[in-house]
Amino acid sequence: MTSEEDTYDFIVVGAGPAGYALAASLSRAKSKPRVLLLEAGGKNDDETKRVDGKRWTTFMEPTMNWGYKTVPQEGCSGRVIDYSRGKGLGGGSAINFGVYTVGAKDDYDAWGEKVGDEVTFGWKAMQRRFKALETFDGSIELPEHQKYARPDPADHGHDGPLKIGYAKEWEKDLPLILDSLEESGLQRNLDHNSGNPLGMALMINSASGGRRTTASLFEQRQDSDWPIPNWMIIHAPVTRTIFHNKKVIGVETRSQSGSDPKIYYATKEVILSAGTLDTPKILMHSGIGPREDLEKYGIRVVQDLPAVGQGMKDHFNVPLVLRRNPETNDRNSFYGSEEAMSAALTQWNEDKTGPWTKYGCQIVCGWFKSDKIKTLPEFKDLDASVQDFMNRETIPQYQIISGFPMHIMLPELFQDHSYICLLGFLMNQQSSGEVRLQSSNLEDPLLFDPKALTHPYDQRAAIEIYRHLLEIAKHPAFAKDTVSTIHSSPSESDEDILQYWKDNTTSSWHMTGTVKMGKEGDVDAAVDNRFRVFGVEGLRVADMSVVPVMTNNHTQATAYVTGATCAEVLIREYALDEE
Structure with missing residues (x-):
């Protein structure tokens, strides 16, 4: 009964x-x-877990993370890779790095084609839902910074539960980095959430007013009272x-x-x-x-x-970390001072403003196609349908992020905080993983095996992606403010770059499928x-x-x-x- x-x-x-x-x-x-x-x-x-600038450390909270790991990865030097998964209300949105990107319109059109329903899953329908989900603040306060983003209001929503947008304050060297990346040959994208993510863009954040946005905001809609009776x-x-x-x-x-x-x-x-x-x-x-x-x-x-x-897929990435001229930024005055960080947290608790709404709160990202990758034998060996998909107008082969605070993950590498971390991400991996039972015990997680970097295409593409990061780093517009290399492949040979991926790749926690x-x-x-x-x-x-x-x-x-x-x-x- x-x-x-x-x-x-x-x-x-x-x-x-x-x-x-x-x-x-x-x-x-x-x-x-x-x-x-x-x-x-x-x-x-806990409100202190919503501090915008601390978004990079929330995953370290054991009460908010299931703490999953992969099985040893054959394609990654036998390493076990972190497979963090959010625990509690908000799930992954409570521990992720606050990046809000919708992807390529061709992703969703392909989804509709694969499942035989382009009306429900194609870009037109999905963009309508994305707009209904968000309240987007595309404002940029300083006139000299407004050239870096120009989102079309028609591509965004303005009364949804998810508050997203750009940080109000930026770190000192962010415009310098954006300009040097463009000079090095990276096309600029004025809105990566338009349906076409190609080009380098100002990252849209799942944050607003200095506070992280998580899925729990669905409880706080202004058009209804909580608790909702039903x-x-x-x-x-x-x-x-x-x-x-x-x-x-x-x-x-x-x-x-x-x-x-x-x-x-x-x-x-x-x-x-x-x-x-x-x-x-x-x-x-x-x-x-x-x-x-x-x-x-x-x-x-x-x-x-x-x-x-x-059929599990994921996005894997590796860093290139360079020491920078300390005159280009002021990170040491903040991250290098426990007193400054503590005072900033006090200010955030009072009114959600201050340095914790600036440092680590605005980075840049971009997705790119590669003519070189598409000429490789490993690309030409892919199934014709896969090649067709990657040749579609808005589909990239890789992503680059600049401004990631690597000192939080690998503090032993840093004598100071005047550095830049470029991350290269492999998109459209061809390695296919799995999750399997390890016992009948309900307490045991599954065995997670993404089989990272086991496909010949993934290995070859990874080499070319990292070689592009190195080319960016050597361009005069970028190199003029670089002092030395902190973390990188030991050489530019194919063998060393691939081994660097195998020894250093991490998951983006984008497990799918x-x-x-x-x-x-x-x-x-x-x-x-x-x-x-x-x-x-x-x-x-x-x-x-x-x-x-x-x-x-x-x-x-x-x-x-x-x-x-x-x-x-x-x-x-x-x-x-x-x-």
């Missing part, structure tokens, strides 16, 4: 960007369905779904106190939004996944679905273009695990729009906007 207080119309599992966007949209439908949002972590309501948030980790025959009717949660597990029931649907690393775990422990793996650990097979856990969306009959797909898990009823997945294209961006924006898209599908199917 089910209890009415434990029964909802919809249950959403996971309060990250996708889950929050989904639950909030459902709860605001005209028919006011009862929505339960279940989150395994805590409230994450929306409940409960903190409890979900272990598996509950079936009646092959229809999902609820979820089982693990008790925090050690008492018996608790079951919550859904009269309409359960939607998993636990992310690329954990949604497959819930599916597998529910009996949905590769038969061989489930039977190996004594899990009853409800639906043999080999694609679950397969382990419960891939596709057409009926696609062997690599686990859900259809209505987010429904193949072979069962009443169960959908809406998070980065379903995204069938490794979008060319930092993926929090795609996670938000995935949740919003699933909500639209459900609202339409269940006629929730009909009173």
Whole structure:
């Protein structure tokens, strides 16, 4: 017998960007369905974890990070790579680095093509949802800085829950860096969120007024009071779904106190939004996944679905770190003084202003095509459809970021803070990873194996990407303010550059595609273009695990729009906007 207080119309599992966007949209439908949002972590309501300039250290908070690691990576010198995943309300948006990029319009058009629904998933529909999600502040206060960005208001939203934009104050050397990068040959992009990310741009931040923006802002919409009567948030980790025959009717949660597990029931649907690393775990422990793996650990097979856990993609990156002329910046006066940083935190606590809304708050980024990469044998050996995709107008082969505060990650490298870190990111990797069960124990995470840098194309492209970073560093416009090299490949040979990647590459935490969306009959797909898990009823997945294209961006924006898209599908199917 089910209890009415434990029964909802919809249950959403996971309060990250996708889950929050989904639950909030459902709860605001005209028919006011009862929505339960279940989150395994805590409230994450400590205001000091929202300081804009401290966005680079929040992932180090053990209560906010599941602390996942990969298995040793064969393509990366046998290294174990950090696979941080956000824990608690906001999910990854509570611990990421505050980069808000939507990607290329061709990413979304390709998504629509792959799943047979360009109306729902193509760029036109996705851009409409991106605009509905954001309140964008594109203002730049100093007239001499306004040449660096010129976003078109028609490409942005102005009354959504997510407050994004540019930092009000910039570090002293930011204009100098932007100018020197342009002089070195990098085309300027006046708005990387227009649908075409190609070129070097002023980064749009998931921050506003000195405070980080996380998915929890969906609770604070000005057009409604909180708590919303038909929306409940409960903190409890979900272990598996509950079936009646092959229809999902609820979820089982693990008790925090050690008492018996608790079951919550859904009269309409359960939607998993636990992310690329954990949604497959819930599916597998529910009996949905590769038969061989489930039977190996004594899990009853409800639906043999080999694609679950397969096809994982990610973006990997390496740094080039250079010591700079200290007269070009004033970072030592801040990062080099505990007294200055402490006083700045006091000021931020008082009015959300001061140095912690300046230092580390505005960086630059850009995505690029490479004629050299497209002439390589490793590129020409790719499937024709992959080559066609990478030849589309807005699709890059790599990304460059400037201004990353590397001293936070590798403090032992730095005698002072007058340096610049250029990061090179491999886009559209061809290595394909997986996540697999390691036991039947519900407490054990899956085994995460991205198989980084194992594909010949990835290795060759990585070499060319880093060689471009070195070319930028040697250009007179850039080199005039460089004092020495702090961290780099020991030489410019192919062998040394590739080994440098293998020894130093890190994940961008953009894991995607382990419960891939596709057409009926696609062997690599686990859900259809209505987010429904193949072979069962009443169960959908809406998070980065379903995204069938490794979008060319930092993926929090795609996670938000995935949740919003699933909500639209459900609202339409269940006629929730009909009173």
